[in-house]
Amino acid sequence: MSKIKKFFSKKKEEAKFRLNAGGGSLGQGRKLNAVQEPSTSQKKVKDAYVPPKRKELSSEAKAAAAAALARVEKKDKKEFNTSLAAIRAQVKRELEEEKIRSGGQQKASDECKRGEERENWVCKGVFFRxxxxxxxxxxxxxxxxxxxxxxxxxxxxxxxxxxxxxxxxxxxxxxxxxxxxxxxxxxxxxxxxxxxxxxxxxxxxxxxxxxxxxxxxxxxxxxxxxxxxxxxxxxxxxxxxxxxxxxxxxxxxxxxxxxxxAEPLTLELDRNIQVLLPSQARRSELPADFYRISAEEIKREQQLRTEALENAQILKTKAMREREEQRFYAKYRFAVSRIKFPDGLYLQGTFNVYEKLNDVYEFVQSCINDDIFDFSLIGPTGIKFSEDDMDKSLFDLRLIPNTILIFQDESESKSSQHFLKDELLLLIQEM
The missing domain is CATH 1.20.58.2190 (Methane Monooxygenase Hydroxylase; Chain G, domain 1)
Known part of the structure; x- marks a missing residue:
């Protein structure tokens, strides 16, 4: 069956299901939340986000990752970032020296420029599948x-x-x-x-x-x-x-x-997974794709905010402050969520502002080691999210445009030294 026929076959089945559900042939309906389910942080999500397959790593990158992981296992968690960064920097210097010796000086320079771009633009845009x-x-x-x-x-x-x-x-x-x-x-x-x-x-x-x-x-x-x-x-x-x-x-x-x-083909937002060191996570610049408005309108918005600071002495009602806050958040279409782990690493993913907090939990669950079943995320204010918050959007929780959430392991077994899966550790951005 061709891709086109598969598309229409799926849509036909969905339409038939909706018709049956509306006509009562499927029996009496019930609310999905009628039965108490386990907490999102306590259950393992099977259909969580699956990162796309990436290109095979080079032998140099594999050697660097193996050396880094071997060094980390002998260190305390507090030393994790320093040793990892040092190893990667040393490997990078050796590779660049080898390129220069073999006559690839220009190519090495281009690699350095790309490295600077990665450092300055941790989030380069919004991508889809x-x-x-x-x-x-x-x-x-x-x-x-x-x-x-x-x-x-x-x-x-x-x-x-x-x-x-x-x-x-x-x-x-x-x-x-x-x-x-x-x-x-x-x-x-x-x-x-x-x-x-x-x-x-x-x-x-x-x-x-x-x-x-x-x-x-x-x-x-x-x-x-x-x-x-x-x-x-x-x-x-x-x-x-x-x-x-x-x-x-x-x-x-x-x-x-x-x-x-027939309908417009749906684009699935890619999480654009990044694993960052603390020094890289301090950067929070967002590309233009994250905004609903144009670059000129963004500049105008910044000008208005400057003027608002000058008028900060003016007393405002609660309704006035809420309207201003609403206008500020309404200009964003997407959000970057960064999850800080106890070992110092940051996991970064891209979300639509109207996705649920539960989607962030599923994303984290798909990226951590399988032996961690129970965890929670702490919000910017230091308060744990409740079960009611799971169905709220990032927009409603004001977790936009970029937010750092603290990962807290609540499982009984705390034997794992590394929280992220090994293949994700290889995504750590070069310094």
Missing amino acids: CTLVSGDILPRKEWKAKIKEFLYQQLENETALTACLIIQNCNAKEKAEQCVETLRKYIENLINHPDEEKYHKIRMNNKIFCEKVRYIEGALEFLRAAGFQEIEIDNEPFLIWASDNMEKEIDLNTLLEGLDN
Whole structure:
């Protein structure tokens, strides 16, 4: 089964499930929170976030990691960061000296520049995944072009269903909705009035057709797959329908289902996992992708804040202060959460501001050693989060745009010296 057919098959099953749930065929419903479940911090999450596979590490990097871990096991936790940083710095110096001796001085210089970028830009942007298209991790803008390229590649084999997705993904939302509504009328007329010739013909110069269909990406491809062919009558272009011209294994009802189930392809936010040393975690600069507003608006916002400081002597009501706070947080779309571990390392992940605190717990659970079952996160104010906080968003808890949470191991067994999984220790950014 092709990727396109799998997509529509999944959407059809989801629609059927919602219909059954609404119609009562699944029995009487119940609230999900009707039965008391174990605390989020006490249960192991099986379907937690799974980091994407990364490229194979070089032999030099593996040697550096092995040496670092061997050194750490002989040290106290308080010395963890210092020894690790020293080992990595020494390995880096030796590699650069080797490159210079072998005539790769320019290449070594480029590596140093990239190292400086990593140090200055610990968080370089917001990245997404789209498993239907590929396993790549890209910014949203690059995904838009990649999705369009992918869909047009599928047109040859799955024209009708792919055209439905092109309409939704390659046009403005309002234009796509108007187009789908018009196409539905064309197909419904063919189903309800199969013998009436006036519904077998579409004048391409018709005002409604030109405004809502003709110049919408994917619309003409859909009509051709539905059995319409372009011909001229009295020097005027028309689309004429014939059942023999329909795409194989496609009928009119399937076309309607395609129009109903097609939707913009969902991009899954990548956590962009980083493991940082304390000196690197002090940097909290955020790229423009984290904001809802443009760079010019950000500058204007900073100017307004400066003016607000000058007027700080003015007494304000509680409502005034709450409105100002709301405006401040409303400009962010994404947030960086940094979890500080007792050994001094920081685990960093990217979240949507409307994701739940429970999503942060699942993210941490997926990154720590399996023998740590019970842990909690301490907020910036030093207070533990309650069970009620788990369903609150990062926005509601004001854990944006960048927040440091303290990891607290509450498991009975505290034998593990390293909290993060070994493969994540290799992600520690170079100094």
